[in-house]
Amino acid sequence: MSGLKLTGLRKSYGAHQVIKGVDLVVEPKEFVVFVGPSGCGKSTLLRMIAGLEEISGGDLVIGGVRMNEVDASKRGIAMVFQSYALYPHMTVRENMGFALKYAGESAENIARRVDDAAKILELHKLMDRKPRDLSGGQRQRVAIGRAIVRHPDVFLFDEPLSNLDAELRVQMRIEIARLHKELQSTIIYVTHDQVEAMTLADKIVVLREGLIEQTGTPLTLYDDPDNQFVAGFIGSPRMNFLPAIVQGGALVLPEYDGQIIPMPPVATALVQDAEVTVGIRPEHFKAGGSAALDVTIEIIEHLGGESFAYARQGKANVLTIATNSGRHWASGQRIKAEFDPASVLLFAPDGARIR
Amino acid sequence: MSLTSKLTSLLMQAALWLAAFISVFPFYWMIAGATNTANDITxxxxxxxxxxxxxxxxxxxxVDVPRIFFNSFFVAIAGTFFTLAISSLAGYGFEIFRSKTRDRVFGGLLLMLSVPFAAMMIPLFVMFSAAGIMNTYLAIILPGVASIFMIFYFRQNTKAFPSELRDAARMDGLKEWQIFIKIYIPVMRSTYAAAMIILFMTNWNAYLWPLIVLQTNEMKTIQLVVASLATAYTPDYGLIMVANVLATLPTILVFFLLQRRFVEGMLGGVK
Structure with missing residues (x-):
């Protein structure tokens, strides 16, 4: 399996730059997930790696070879598309063997590789069906099978589960994780789904406006985000942000009637009256914390295992509180949202993390 | 049901029956005429x-029926085939490949739809005479092969062709022309079927242009023969109706064979 190296990769449409210089190393056998809001360039970047979009600048190296001008079919890459992109006039078997046929493989070799992939994905009963006779999950398995038979160095997945219902999505997610373990392949996966990114990735790449905001393991990004954007993007429900002012070594919350909370442990010396943003994850509100906010619950969602309370004080921004001890909570109820000040993150006005 | 709505329903039914009669009766009359003498018909x-x-x-x-039918079939089939090939390729190209001038060129083409064929007949006649292709199959087929309407029709239908199929085919190693032949044509077969019916009928029923460019009897198509039968001093209507029935059969056959795909194609289906 090959790794990838992206150096200063850029993509422009006329004067409009959509990828503004991406540097990234993907190690062999690594599962890398690109995440970011709509229009951040994650799919464009994937298509550039695939060879479906021309590269305007920088270098793309796969397995030690510069691939900028190499044809899509000769990059040692297979791609699974969001809409599956199965050829509707061909059977499952024909769909899976189509690329091999064009690569000049012998009929026996094609049959063997298609059967091997069918076995891995349990598709053998569907081989003579057309795509229109398959369910969404089956189609997705065929699309993955079509990628597997090519024995690629790198697999690319472009939001492969977004057309599936919630239950199938979970099943397919587990299946993709199993496949990665079994095939030991390098995978680059694009999604906007938090759970997919957190559960599948060895490494998450967070993109915004054509640039990488941060790269790291899922838990690194969750625990130690570099900036407010990453902190808000990783984690579901998203992190709560509260404006605060540094006063006398503590944090004053103007939206909460000037309530004071202790300063979290940061190495940076903050000047008096500095404006900062406090970040508290919804799941960090826990009974017994040494700091607390007085809030009134506006809406409560009981999911069984845990509850989400949407609460605020006065006209402050709504806080999301995730708790597994809130079964007795109700809308309109006033509570003390307790948390450990050490778990709070601080951000400068430009969004950079204050460490 | 109130009296007004009953009356409205009755009037609507009457209008529909009248429209159906106007559509079907000439067809029935043609068949009945083919079984009668000229005197009976008149x-x-x-x-x-x-x-x-x-x-x-x-x-x-x-009439040399085999020869006339061969001419008509050859012109209709070859005309349909070449028009489909050229217009679908052009429609696909206009939709798939972006360029700065694409929409301006396409706009110019659409503008040409407003030029009536009658205005182009004399220049075409002069050109074809100079090229020495008068009284040939080529002369009948050539003016219609780059049909602007068909290019427009294929461009509109190509909008429903999933771009991810083209991407997948590129990843599978197909060249652009292979994507067109191996993926686009099979996926868009309903669109092709509907176009095929329209083009076959147009080419089969063509009258004016063949009348101008065909100069010998052995090159004539069935439509020209039907017309020539009607120009006799005392037209034999029984004979004319038989010719009409025979001239109509192939188009009916093509329509019924491709009926299902025709409806799908007209609805813009990608199957």
Whole structure:
């Protein structure tokens, strides 16, 4: 399996730059997930790696070879598309063997590789069906099978589960994780789904406006985000942000009637009256914390295992509180949202993390 | 049901029956006429008669039927094939490949739709005469192969062709022309079927342009023969109706064979 190296990769449409210089190393056998809001360039970047979009600048190296001008079919890459992109006039078997046929493989070799992939994905009963006779999950398995038979160095997945219902999505997610373990392949996966990114990735790449905001393991990004954007993007429900002012070594919350909370442990010396943003994850509100906010619950969602309370004080921004001890909570109820000040993150006005 | 809505329903039904009659009656009259003598028809007989076989025999005696049908089929099939090939390729190209001038060129093409064929006949006649291709199949087929309407039709339908299929084919190693032949054509077969019916009928029924460019009897198509039968001093309407029935059969056959795909194609289906 090959790794990838992206150096200063850029993509422009006329004067409009959509990828503004991406540097990234993907190690062999690594599962890398690109995440970011709509229009951040994650799919464009994937298509550039695939060879479906021309590269305007920088270098793309796969397995030690510069691939900028190499044809899509000769990059040692297979791609699974969001809409599956199965050829509707061909059977499952024909769909899976189509690329091999064009690569000049012998009929026996094609049959063997298609059967091997069918076995891995349990598709053998569907081989003579057309795509229109398959369910969404089956189609997705065929699309993955079509990628597997090519024995690629790198697999690319472009939001492969977004057309599936919630239950199938979970099943397919587990299946993709199993496949990665079994095939030991390098995978680059694009999604906007938090759970997919957190559960599948060895490494998450967070993109915004054509640039990488941060790269790291899922838990690194969750625990130690570099900036407010990453902190808000990783984690579901998203992190709560509260404006605060540094006063006398503590944090004053103007939206909460000037309530004071202790300063979290940061190495940076903050000047008096500095404006900062406090970040508290919804799941960090826990009974017994040494700091607390007085809030009134506006809406409560009981999911069984845990509850989400949407609460605020006065006209402050709504806080999301995730708790597994809130079964007795109700809308309109006033509570003390307790948390450990050490778990709070601080951000400068430009969004950079204050460490 | 109130009296007004009953009356409205009745009027609507009457209008529909009238429209259906206007559509179907000439067709029935043509079939009935083929079984009657000229005198019966001019005498106002609308029922089936017993003169079908003599009419057919006379038609076969007067006209070199195999030759005429060969001409018509050749012109219709070759015209349909080349128009489909060129117009679908152009429509696909206009939709898939972006360029700065694409929409301006396409706009110019659409503008040409407003030029009537009658205005182009004389220049075409002069050009074809100079090229020495008068009285050939090529002369009949050539003016229609780059049909602007068909280019427009294929461009509009190509909008429903999933771009991810093209991406997948590129990843599978297909060249652009292979994507067109191996993926686009099979996926868009309903669109092709609908276009095929329209083009076959247009080419089969073509009259004016073949009349201008065809100069010898052995090159004539069935439509020209039907017209020439009608120009006799005392037209034999039984004979003309037999010719009409025979001239209509292939288009009916093509329509019924491709009916399902025609409806899908007209609805813009990608199957």
């Amino acid at each position: 005498g106002g007989k609308f029922t089936l008669g017993s003169n079908l076989i003599p009419n057919i025999t006379k038609f076969f005696e007067l």
